[in-house]
Amino acid sequence: MIDFHCHLDLYPDGLEVARQTNRRNDFTLVVTTSPRAYHATSRVFGRLPRLHVALGLHPEVAVAKAAELDALVGGIRGVRFVGEIGLDGSLPHRDSLPVQERIFKAALGECARQGGRVMSIHSRGAEQKVLQLIALAGPVGVPVLHWFSGALGTLEDACKLGCWFSVGPAMLAGEKGRRLAARMPMDRVLPETDGPFAKIGSAPLMPWQAMDVSHTLAELWSVELQHVRDQLSANLERLLKAGA
Template sequence: MIDLHSHLDLYPDGLALAQEVNRRNEFTLVVTTSPRAYRATSRVFAGLRNIKVGLGLHPEVSVAKQGELDDLLAGIAKAPFIGEIGMDGSPRFRGSLSIQEPIFRAALSECGRHPGKVMSIHSRGAERRVVELLATTKHAGVPLLHWFSGALAELENAVRIGCWFSVGPAMLAGEKGRALIARMPLNRVLPETDGPFTSVGGKPLQPWDAWSVREPLAEIWGMPVADIGEQLRQNLHRLLRKPG
């Protein structure tokens, strides 16, 4: 089982849960909201070989955490994964776009000095601008767009510049999400949960719940469920084999 976008550090009793996740999942990417959170989470999850931690500065907390930008940039060289970074133009966070964009641009620029990083990227409400910035910094790394919800034209541009996509049960529950996924390249899609911020039946998704995307993906792409699982594993192996 695979989860390419989890906030495992933000679950209640995350360390105990992480032990189970490490047993059940072959790969889980834990994205963080700030460099400080990255350091703490990396220490707590050290030794759990199937859990990797991404260095991030989440756009939703950009105002509060902008003072950690230097720490973010200083850490990129050694961090194996980057995330969560990006921009959020939804009504609640639109007012901080003037702070978000310079942080995102600086992160992309620094990633460009250490190419090959897998970057888990937030783009809600700012899809067009995020894709534009990625198009001008193709050397920065491998952009993995988390829960992409932009327009079809923006998706086509993202595909054209080589973006990957992480999709979860919540995205697949909606008609728009399913329509977008149907247009994503099969060999550039990976599962995610975004837990604990997404739930089913009032219960937060657990990292192993990402694997439940196989059934709806099989329906969308007209493939057997077993073949979808194999394709997702192949995609992960190919992503991790990329330079850097």
């Protein structure tokens, strides 16, 4: 079981959910919203070996957390995973795009200087700009676009740039998400939940539900269910080797 993008620290009773996740999942990427949250989460989850905490600064809180930029850049040297970072061009966050871009560019630049990192990247409403900044930054490592929701043409640009994608049950519940996932390279897709924010019905998705995407992906890709499960596991193994 894999969940490549989860806000595990933000669940109610997060420690108990984390313990269950550590038992159920083989690999869970716990993305964080700020360097301060990263350090707090790392202390709490540090003894759970199947949880991997990423250093992030979420674009939605870019203004509120801008003072932590130096901590983000300074911390990249000592981590394997960076996330959640990126840009959000949706209406509630559009005005903060200049601050978001300054933070994202600094993070990408440091990833490149450190020889590359595995990154979980937010791109809602700013997909083309995210790709532009990744391309300008050079060899940043492995950019994994979380819950990509751009146009099909932008998806093709992302594929050409070498991006990976993480998709979840909430994304695949919609027609647009399914249409995008059908066009993603099978060997560059990973499962995610984006819990507890992403939900099915009224219930937050739990980290052990990420692999539920296998059923939908099997239909979209016209392959057997077990083939999808094997493919997702092989993708994670290859990603971890590439980002070692």
